Structure formats: C-alpha cells, structure tokens
Amino acid sequence: MTQAFSPNKHPMPRTARPLLTAMLLLSLAGLAPATPEKAAKFYEDALQRYEKGDLEGATIQLKNTIQQDNKMLAAHLLLGKVLLKVGELKGAEAAFEEALKQGVSRNEVAIPLGQLYLLLGERKKLLDELTVQSLLPALQPEVLTLRGTAYAMSGNITLATKSFSDAKALDPRSASPFIAEALMYLRAGERDKAKASASRATELGADKPAAWYTLGTVLYAMQDYKGSATAQEKALALDKKHIDARVGHAFALLSLGREKEASTDLALLKEWEVSDPRASYMRALLATRAGDAAAAKTNYAEAVDQIDALPPGLVAGDEPLMMAGALSHHALGNLEKAREYLRTILTLNPKHYVGQMLLASIAVQSKDFTLAVPILETMLRNNPDDTQALYMMGSIQLARKRYPQASELFERAAAKSNSADAVRELGFSQLGLGLDKQGLSNLEKAYAANPADTRSGVQLALTFARQGQSAKALQIAETIVKREPDNLTMINFLGNVRGRIGDKAGARAAFQQVLAKDPAFRPAGINLSWLDIEERRFDEARTRLTQMLTRMKDDPDVLFELGTLELRAGRPAEALRQWQKADDVQRQDPRPGLAMIDYYSSQRQVDKALETAKMLAGKQPSKFAVQLALGRAYLAAGESTNARLSLQEATRLAEFDADKQVAIGRMQLMAGGIDQASYNVQKALQAKPDDLQALVLQTEIEGRRGDAAKIDAALKTLQAKHPGTVPTLLTTGHVAFSRGQFAAAQLAYRAAMDKAPETSVVLLLVQAQIAGGETDKALQSLESWTKKRPDDKLSLRALAEVQLQAGKMDQARKSFAQVVALEPDNASTVAAYAALLQRLNDAGAVAAAEKAVKLAPNDAEVNDVMGWILLQRGDKEGGLRFLREARLRNPTSGEIRLHLAYALAKSGRKAEARDELAAAQSSPVKPQPAEELARARRELGL
Incomplete structure (x- = not known):
C-alpha cells in the first residue's frame, strides 16, 4: 500500500440504478412544450435538492431542466457535479464537456474536471486542457496541484515538482500540494521527503482526512505500521467512510498481525458496497492464512477482474493497484500479466523493493534472465546524478540521433581537426548558431582549399545572397555552373540565386534551361511555377503543376504549390484541400500545415488553428516554425502556460537569429513569461547588439518588472542608439504614462503621430489626455481625427465612449449610431449601444439588446x-x-x-x-x- 485510489469512494448502490432510470423515464414522459421559464423552475428545485444532499432527486430535476432548455449552462454544470459525486464518471465528463461546449467558463469546471480526469486516468488530457492561465487566482493553487499530480503519475518529476512549488507559492496555507507531493516522492522512492511533505500537510490541514491518510500511507511504506495505523485512525475520526483510509487501516492492521480488526474494516467496506481491488486482495491474504484455498482463489480472481476492468490510464498511474494486480495474477499463476504490471511499476518507480523482488522471482521461474537489463536502464534514467546513468543516457541519445547532442559532439570534433572537411563542417555549425562572420570565414577557407567542394560553394553563395552581397553570390554560383555545365541541379541553383537577388528574368531563363534538357526535373518545374504565381499567371502554373502530379502522384511539394496558387487565385477551400493532402502524405515539410494554420488564424477560427498546430507539432516537433505557430495558436486560445512551453522550445531552435528571438520574446511577454522574454532579448542582442526592436522589447520587459532604475537605463540606451524613431517615441511615451507623467507622454505620442499618423497612435494620445484630466482635449483630438476619417470605426467608437464619459449623452448616442450603421452585425457595438440607450431610459434599449444577443x-x-x-x-x-x-x-x-x-x-x-x-x-x-x-x-x- 503506497498510494491513494478512489475511483468510486461513494458509488451509488447498484440496486438504486434501475429505480433511478425508471424515475427518470417517468419524469420525462408527457411533458408540456419546453420553455425557459419551466426550465428555470426545475433548475432551482434541482439546486435546492443538491444543496440538501438529495443527489438522485437533483439528477432527475436537472434532466427535466435540460429537457426544457438544453441551452441552460447552469443545468449542464450542476449535472456534471452531481454525476461526479455519485461515481458516474463518464456521465459527469459528458456533462462537463457539454457545459464547456455551450460556453461555460473553464473557471467553473476546472477543479471538478481535473479531479475527474485523474479518476479516469486521463493525465494527458488533463495537462492539455487544464491550465492555470485565465483562471481565477483562487482556483490556481488547486489546479496546479492537479497538474502536478498528473505530471507525477506520468513520471515527469521535474514538471510535477514545479507545479507543486507554484501551488505552494500561491497559497502557502494549503495542504493539497503537500499531499500530492508526498505521494510523488513516495512513488519515486524518496521516503524521507515524502514523510516531510505528508507531515507538513497534517500541520496545515489537521482537519483534512486526506492529509492523515497520506501520512499513514507514507509511514506504511517506511514499515512504521503502528504509526500508519494511528494516522489512518485520525483520518477515520474525521470521516469514518473515507474509503482509502479504511483500506490503509486494514493494511496496517494486517501487517501488525491484528487480523480480526482488519477483518472488521473489510466487512465495513463490503457493507457499504465498495468495490476495491485492494480489499479483495486482503481478503485473499486472510483466506490464504486461514488455509481456505478456494476462498483465496475467488478473492484473487475478484481483485484481478476489478483491476483489469479499470481504464488502463488509471491503473498505470496507481502503484497500489498495480501491485495488487501483480500479486493477484502471480498467485493465480498468470506470470505474463504479473510481469506487465511490474514493468509498469518499475518504469514509474525503479526503487520499488517489492516490485523488484517479485519480478526477479518471476524471471527465475520463467528463466528470463535478460529481464534485468530494462530494469537497470529504467533505474539509470531515473537517477541523473549516477555516473552510469549519465553514460547510458548519452548513448541512448546518440543512438536516437538527438541533434543538439550530435551538434555538440560535432563542434568538438571540428575544433580538433585540421582537414578541409572538418573546417567546412565547423563553418556550417557556426552559421547555424548565428555566428555568420566566423562561419563564412571557415567556409571560405574550406572552399579555397578545395574549389571542387560544391557543398562549401553552395552554402557560401546562399549566405552571400541572404546578406545582400549579390555580386559575390552570383560569382560563386556561376563559377560552379562553369565547372559543371551539365549539372542540372547546379543550373537550377543558379536560378535560385538569381531569384534571391531580384533577377526574375535571369531566374526564369535558368529554370527553362533545365526543363529544356529534362522536362521531368521536378525542382525547376516547381521554381518556375512559383515565378508564375508571383506574376499572377495562375493558369500556366496550374497546368504545369497538374502535369507534374501525373508523373508523381501526391507529390507533397507540388501539392503545396498548388495550394498556394489556389489561395492567391481566391479559392481558399481548394487551397485547404491541397495543403491537407500535402500534409497527409509526408512528415518532413511543415509548410502545408503552417499554411493551414495561417489561413484559419486569418479567419479567426481559433479552435481549428490550434487543432492543426497540435497535429503538426506532434509530427514535426523539432521545427522552429512549427513551435512558433503552436505557441501563437495557444496564445490565441488563451492557453498561456502551453504557449510558453512551445515558445521555450522555439527559442532553442532559433539559436542566435535576432529577428526570431525578438518575435518569440514578444509572444513570451504576452504569455506572461517575463524571464523567458528577457532571455530572448539577450540572445538577440548577442547577435545584433544595437537591434532596435530588441532594445524596445528590453525596455518593455523592465517596465513590466517595475524597477525604475533599470527602466531608465534601458530607455536611455534605446534613445541613444535610435533617437527620434517611431518605436523609440512610443516607448518613451509608454514609460512616461506608466509613471503618471501624462504631459510628457502626450508630447512623445504627438511626436510619433506626426511621423506616423495612425489610429493606434491617436488613441494612445487620447488615453494620455484623459488620464491627465484633459477630457476636452481628448474629445478635440478624436473629433478632428474622425472628421478626416469618417469611416474609421475604431476612432468613432472611442469618440462615443469619451463623449459618454464626459456626460455628453446626445452626442454619444449619435456617435454610437454612426458606428452601428458602419458595423450593424457587430454584437459588441450593438450591445454597447443598447447599454447607452438604457442609461438614457430609451425604450429602444431592449430591442437593441435583443439584436445583440x-x-x-x-x-x-x-x-x-x-x-x-x-x-x-x-x-x-x-x-x-x-x-x-x-x-x-x-x-x-x-x-x-x-x-x-x-x-x-x-x-x-x-x-x-x-x-x-x-x-x-x-x-x-x-x-x-x-x-x-x-x-x-x-x-x-x-
């Protein structure tokens, strides 16, 4: 006994279910026409029954409520809570998911849904769908604890520890994270840490049965059976029907030889109709001790049937369940099944003494002596400070071709080598790290030492073209083609270089030269089609690409180009179809998936964009563009924690590309990752010390942190490096505004507006004017701007709101009416107009509000x-x-x-x-x- 198990702590008696079903059918029969009013009455009755503990009655009335009004959010939510309490887990999940589907905030279902996912063993689903971002602060500690438990049950101790630490930081008086942390440490074999956490839980939650149960569980694992029994008794004093504590108490009593008292606990569980495999296992042990082989076999089989019927995900994360299953299968002679449970246990906790001993016993019986090898590997993976584990992990990573580690080994090898090939590879590595100067130097050395080294020449030409050194790029490409005039790949490469430097006519000539020699040369056909698309010669490109598909059906590159063509031609549905095909037939090129994500995002189809990004990241996790797209999709969906994780991976992949690092940093800041954004800035400035956007972001980060001296220092650097630019002026205005220096902010924003007259800058100026108590000036600014741009909906809406704030009701009504006329189908605008009409006691308020709804x-x-x-x-x-x-x-x-x-x-x-x-x-x-x-x-x- 080492861990809690409570899939059905208070299950509904089986005899009650047919009666409940019959009552539900009767209650739903012969109903009058459904109305929201009847639904409201049923719901209020259900709520009162729930509050009084009448769960069956509440369920019936909630079903009636939903029959009357299937759109009532409160009914779906309460139904989920009721079904969770009675142990109808799948029904509860369906109710919660329906509530979410219809629009209930995750704040309302986060905790019960997280508990439900753990009971169902759906840890990945919990981690994917239950995040603390956008949740109310009061909910975040408990949700972090649930996430920590899911990570721990999945074997990710690092993330579990962080989640528990975050939960404790948010609510230092909560016992919940200490309870979950204790069980995690116990599974990892760190019993002293487990005891410390469990003891702290009882100090913080002396009135919580779960805290005492957890301490009892830890003490049992430490073979302090007397202490375990005492702790479980304290839990039972608080809740005599605490199932886990009752089972734990029975285990402790059995270990103390107090079999009669243990039998009393087991009898109570049977009286309460609790189906618990651990209880069945203990009954089998008692029968074995009593010499009743038949009863022992029956109870072992009962334990096995109960465990095998549970969701695999739940069993895989519950150590006592797996041990009960392994021991019961072993007792019944099912050695292979026992072996499966033990392998899972040792995967999660390689220090599990009983598991190791039992598995060794099974290995001897079956003469499978190689079974020790995977056990040893698991132990080494779970102990990173062990020298052998470090060695083996390094070997596994090399065998799996882990590119970061391979890159590190390659750099060391290149540094020790004097060959031209080694110098060339060092140059490639340095270019990958963003060290262009050093990389180019080494590539030029390698190319000079061996002019026939095409790899060096091609990389040099591409790098020069990317840097805008057109003459050098073209010279090298032409030299290669002169040396190899019949090499179609190099002629096509020459066309690419010409295209990169803006010579489209030269590029077209090169591609046509290749196709004249070999009409089936695929890269040149794709490149020529791209030129056609750029020049809007859609029919020519479509014909060529379609012909190419006759030579190679489902060519992903050709399908991608067809998708791009169709989108440019105004046929988005066909573009999506081609991109989907291109994505389905390969797992290397992220472009089709990225194109679909971009399209869905442009259409504000957030769910589809996120779903597509997740699928793409699952197939291609090591691509920078994929991780960036996934982070952006998570942000759009409001999942900041997951966004930060994706962006962190993108940071690693971006290396020292300044533009990429700044882009990631801005997204990290949006996701609340201040330290991560700062790291992005530092990497960008290492590559480009005076980068404007990096310096702007650095100032914004210091502003978010609130250290005045550091803000001033960052702003001073920005102003010195890039004086008078629009980004510098706007940043200067932001800093002044944050300090309440509204006059200075206005000066900066006005200067920026003079250089970049845009609505967004005008609104910043207006905001500063209002904050400075100059509402009249703000009105003048907006009136002047809207006169010049009468169709600017954003500025008109701002004008109406400022007029409303200034008490100019009639003017506000007119301005709002203009906005509504410009966007009559914008619900937010219509609702705001309705609210204004209500303030004016205008009878049209209800009609406007109804239209908005x-x-x-x-x-x-x-x-x-x-x-x-x-x-x-x-x-x-x-x-x-x-x-x-x-x-x-x-x-x-x-x-x-x-x-x-x-x-x-x-x-x-x-x-x-x-x-x-x-x-x-x-x-x-x-x-x-x-x-x-x-x-x-x-x-x-x-």
Missing part, C-alpha cells in the same frame, strides 16, 4: 447587457436567466457578478447574492466604478 448568443458581455436591462425594467426572471448565463461564461468579470448579485437578491436568494457580491469584490476584473460595490452592499442589505 441574436448576433452573439454565447457572448458573456452581451448576455450581461441583456440581463441587466431586463432587470432594471422589472423583469426579474428574464434578467436572472441572462445574468446566470453571463456569469458562467465569464466568472472573472466583477461587473457581471455584481449584476447577478442584484438579480439574486431581487429574487429572494440572499445567500447566493452574498456569495456573488463577495466574488465580485475579489474578481481580477473589478466593477467600475468602485462605489457601485458600496451601493450594492447598502441596497442588498449585505
């Missing part, structure tokens, strides 16, 4: 506007319905929660209203203005 029925803010307007107009039930929807879709909004608190109080649900009001006060996005909270407390009597 029709345009965006799943938008939280739009639902909030609709609900708040209805509430203010006396429709309490309608208002409450829309405000519940809004809150479930965006629980981080204090404004929405404040509105819901009003609605609940008006409906007589004062306790729930208090909870919502408290949540509104602690929300990341607090209500504005703040005095609304004080007024709410007074009006609601809270």
Whole structure:
C-alpha cells in the first residue's frame, strides 16, 4: 500500500440504478412544450435538492431542466457535479464537456474536471486542457496541484515538482500540494521527503482526512505500521467512510498481525458496497492464512477482474493497484500479466523493493534472465546524478540521433581537426548558431582549399545572397555552373540565386534551361511555377503543376504549390484541400500545415488553428516554425502556460537569429513569461547588439518588472542608439504614462503621430489626455481625427465612449449610431449601444439588446447587457436567466457578478447574492466604478 485510489469512494448502490432510470423515464414522459421559464423552475428545485444532499432527486430535476432548455449552462454544470459525486464518471465528463461546449467558463469546471480526469486516468488530457492561465487566482493553487499530480503519475518529476512549488507559492496555507507531493516522492522512492511533505500537510490541514491518510500511507511504506495505523485512525475520526483510509487501516492492521480488526474494516467496506481491488486482495491474504484455498482463489480472481476492468490510464498511474494486480495474477499463476504490471511499476518507480523482488522471482521461474537489463536502464534514467546513468543516457541519445547532442559532439570534433572537411563542417555549425562572420570565414577557407567542394560553394553563395552581397553570390554560383555545365541541379541553383537577388528574368531563363534538357526535373518545374504565381499567371502554373502530379502522384511539394496558387487565385477551400493532402502524405515539410494554420488564424477560427498546430507539432516537433505557430495558436486560445512551453522550445531552435528571438520574446511577454522574454532579448542582442526592436522589447520587459532604475537605463540606451524613431517615441511615451507623467507622454505620442499618423497612435494620445484630466482635449483630438476619417470605426467608437464619459449623452448616442450603421452585425457595438440607450431610459434599449444577443448568443458581455436591462425594467426572471448565463461564461468579470448579485437578491436568494457580491469584490476584473460595490452592499442589505 503506497498510494491513494478512489475511483468510486461513494458509488451509488447498484440496486438504486434501475429505480433511478425508471424515475427518470417517468419524469420525462408527457411533458408540456419546453420553455425557459419551466426550465428555470426545475433548475432551482434541482439546486435546492443538491444543496440538501438529495443527489438522485437533483439528477432527475436537472434532466427535466435540460429537457426544457438544453441551452441552460447552469443545468449542464450542476449535472456534471452531481454525476461526479455519485461515481458516474463518464456521465459527469459528458456533462462537463457539454457545459464547456455551450460556453461555460473553464473557471467553473476546472477543479471538478481535473479531479475527474485523474479518476479516469486521463493525465494527458488533463495537462492539455487544464491550465492555470485565465483562471481565477483562487482556483490556481488547486489546479496546479492537479497538474502536478498528473505530471507525477506520468513520471515527469521535474514538471510535477514545479507545479507543486507554484501551488505552494500561491497559497502557502494549503495542504493539497503537500499531499500530492508526498505521494510523488513516495512513488519515486524518496521516503524521507515524502514523510516531510505528508507531515507538513497534517500541520496545515489537521482537519483534512486526506492529509492523515497520506501520512499513514507514507509511514506504511517506511514499515512504521503502528504509526500508519494511528494516522489512518485520525483520518477515520474525521470521516469514518473515507474509503482509502479504511483500506490503509486494514493494511496496517494486517501487517501488525491484528487480523480480526482488519477483518472488521473489510466487512465495513463490503457493507457499504465498495468495490476495491485492494480489499479483495486482503481478503485473499486472510483466506490464504486461514488455509481456505478456494476462498483465496475467488478473492484473487475478484481483485484481478476489478483491476483489469479499470481504464488502463488509471491503473498505470496507481502503484497500489498495480501491485495488487501483480500479486493477484502471480498467485493465480498468470506470470505474463504479473510481469506487465511490474514493468509498469518499475518504469514509474525503479526503487520499488517489492516490485523488484517479485519480478526477479518471476524471471527465475520463467528463466528470463535478460529481464534485468530494462530494469537497470529504467533505474539509470531515473537517477541523473549516477555516473552510469549519465553514460547510458548519452548513448541512448546518440543512438536516437538527438541533434543538439550530435551538434555538440560535432563542434568538438571540428575544433580538433585540421582537414578541409572538418573546417567546412565547423563553418556550417557556426552559421547555424548565428555566428555568420566566423562561419563564412571557415567556409571560405574550406572552399579555397578545395574549389571542387560544391557543398562549401553552395552554402557560401546562399549566405552571400541572404546578406545582400549579390555580386559575390552570383560569382560563386556561376563559377560552379562553369565547372559543371551539365549539372542540372547546379543550373537550377543558379536560378535560385538569381531569384534571391531580384533577377526574375535571369531566374526564369535558368529554370527553362533545365526543363529544356529534362522536362521531368521536378525542382525547376516547381521554381518556375512559383515565378508564375508571383506574376499572377495562375493558369500556366496550374497546368504545369497538374502535369507534374501525373508523373508523381501526391507529390507533397507540388501539392503545396498548388495550394498556394489556389489561395492567391481566391479559392481558399481548394487551397485547404491541397495543403491537407500535402500534409497527409509526408512528415518532413511543415509548410502545408503552417499554411493551414495561417489561413484559419486569418479567419479567426481559433479552435481549428490550434487543432492543426497540435497535429503538426506532434509530427514535426523539432521545427522552429512549427513551435512558433503552436505557441501563437495557444496564445490565441488563451492557453498561456502551453504557449510558453512551445515558445521555450522555439527559442532553442532559433539559436542566435535576432529577428526570431525578438518575435518569440514578444509572444513570451504576452504569455506572461517575463524571464523567458528577457532571455530572448539577450540572445538577440548577442547577435545584433544595437537591434532596435530588441532594445524596445528590453525596455518593455523592465517596465513590466517595475524597477525604475533599470527602466531608465534601458530607455536611455534605446534613445541613444535610435533617437527620434517611431518605436523609440512610443516607448518613451509608454514609460512616461506608466509613471503618471501624462504631459510628457502626450508630447512623445504627438511626436510619433506626426511621423506616423495612425489610429493606434491617436488613441494612445487620447488615453494620455484623459488620464491627465484633459477630457476636452481628448474629445478635440478624436473629433478632428474622425472628421478626416469618417469611416474609421475604431476612432468613432472611442469618440462615443469619451463623449459618454464626459456626460455628453446626445452626442454619444449619435456617435454610437454612426458606428452601428458602419458595423450593424457587430454584437459588441450593438450591445454597447443598447447599454447607452438604457442609461438614457430609451425604450429602444431592449430591442437593441435583443439584436445583440441574436448576433452573439454565447457572448458573456452581451448576455450581461441583456440581463441587466431586463432587470432594471422589472423583469426579474428574464434578467436572472441572462445574468446566470453571463456569469458562467465569464466568472472573472466583477461587473457581471455584481449584476447577478442584484438579480439574486431581487429574487429572494440572499445567500447566493452574498456569495456573488463577495466574488465580485475579489474578481481580477473589478466593477467600475468602485462605489457601485458600496451601493450594492447598502441596497442588498449585505
């Protein structure tokens, strides 16, 4: 016994299920036409039953609710919670996923869904879908703990430790991360650390049964059976039906020889109808000790059947389950099955003493003496400080051709070699690291030493062309072709060089020369088609590429070019079809997948872009462009943690390319990775010490950190290196604004606007004017700008909002009406217009809000506007319905929660209203203005 197992701590009695099914069928029969009002009544009854512990009744009423209104988010969410409590795990998962699909915020389901995934053994799914970014701060420690548990059960101790550490930092008084950490250490064989964590958990959570159960589990592993029994008794004193503690207590008593007392625990579990393989195993042990072979066999078989029926992912992460399975299979003579469980155990915990001993016993029985080899490999992989483990890991990496390690070995070899080939390879390596000067020097040395070395010549020509040294690039390419006039590859290469330096006519002549000699020469055909696409000669390119496919069906390069052609020709559906085919038939070229991601992103199809990026990264994880695209897709989907991980890998792959490092750094900053962004800047500045964008980013990073002296130093460097440029002026304005120096910020933004008259710069100037208390000036700026650009929707919207803020209601109404006329199908704009009309007590507010809801029925803010307007107009039930929807879709909004608190109080649900009001006060996005909270407390009597 070394770990908790609780897939069905309080399962519903089997006899209750047919009755429940019959009741559900009866309750759903003969219903009147469905209406939201009936659904609301069923839901309120279900909620009350749930609060009283009547889970079966709550389930029935929730089914009735969904029958009436399948779009009610609250019903799907509560159904998931009820089903999770009664042990209907798949049903709970379906309910939660439906809630998310319909728009419930992940804040509402994060913790129960994470617990559910662990119970189902779906650790990867938990890690992929449950991240702390965008979650409420109060939820983050528990979610980090769940993620740490998933990492630990997957064998990734490093990430698990980090997750637990992050959880403890966010909530130092929580026992949960210490509990999970203790079990992780126990699986890793670090029992002293496990005991320390478990003991700390009992100090922080003396009233938590799970803390005492965990300590008891650790003490049992340390063979302190008496201490284990005592700890489990403390857990049971807090919750006598804590299944894991009851099982742990029985194990401890058995080990102490107190078999009669252990039998009492096992009898209670049977009385409660708990199906637990560990209990079956202990009953088999007791039967064996009593000499009852038949009963022992029955119980061993029962244990095996229970374990084998569980999801493989769950069993693979639960050490006591696997040990019970291995021991039971061994007792029944199923040696191969026992071997499978033990291999899994030793994969997760190579120090597991009993597992090693049992596996050794099985190996002797089956005469499989080579079984020690994989065990040893696993042990070495899990102990990185061991000298043999380091050696073997290095060997495995070399056998798997791990490129970073291979590159390192190659650089060492090149440094010790005096041959032209070694110098050439050193040059390639240095170019890969971004050390162009040194790399070119070595390539020129190698080429001079051996002019017949085409590899050196080609790389030199390409590098010179990339750097804009056209004459040198062309000279080398022509020299190679003169030396090898019949080499079609080199003639095609010459065409590429001409194309790179802008000589399209020369490039076309070279490609046509190749095809005249060999019409089937594929690279030249693709290159010539690319030139046609660039010049919009679509029919010629399509004909050529289609003919090429007759020679080689499903050629990925040709399919990719066809996709590019079709997109340029305005046929996106056909472009996607060609790119998908190109991606399906190969696993080397990321271009088709990247093209699909770019297209979906351009169309704001975030889910499709992320799905495509994940699939591409699964096939081609070592490509820079792939990791960057994956990071961008994660960011667009709001998954910042996963974005940072992808960008971290992209950083490694980008090496010393300054532009790439700055691009990654900006994305890291967007994802909250300040230290990672700083590292990107340093790598960029190593390659280009005066790079403008790197210096701008460096200033922004110091601004995010808040160290005034470092901000000034970074800004001073930027201004000295790039005085008067638009990026420098904007950055200067940002720094002044952040310090409350609004006049200075205005000067900088105005100077930038003079050089780059753009809406984004005007809005920065207006923001500084408003912050400086000069609303009239801000209005003048916007009025002047919108007169010149009457169709600029962004500036018109800003004008309306500033007019509203200044109390100029009629003017704001007119400006908003202009924006609505320009974008009548923009739900956000229509909703804002409805809110303005409500403030003006205009009867058209409801109609405008209804239009906004029709345009965006799943938008939280739009639902909030609709609900708040209805509430203010006396429709309490309608208002409450829309405000519940809004809150479930965006629980981080204090404004929405404040509105819901009003609605609940008006409906007589004062306790729930208090909870919502408290949540509104602690929300990341607090209500504005703040005095609304004080007024709410007074009006609601809270």
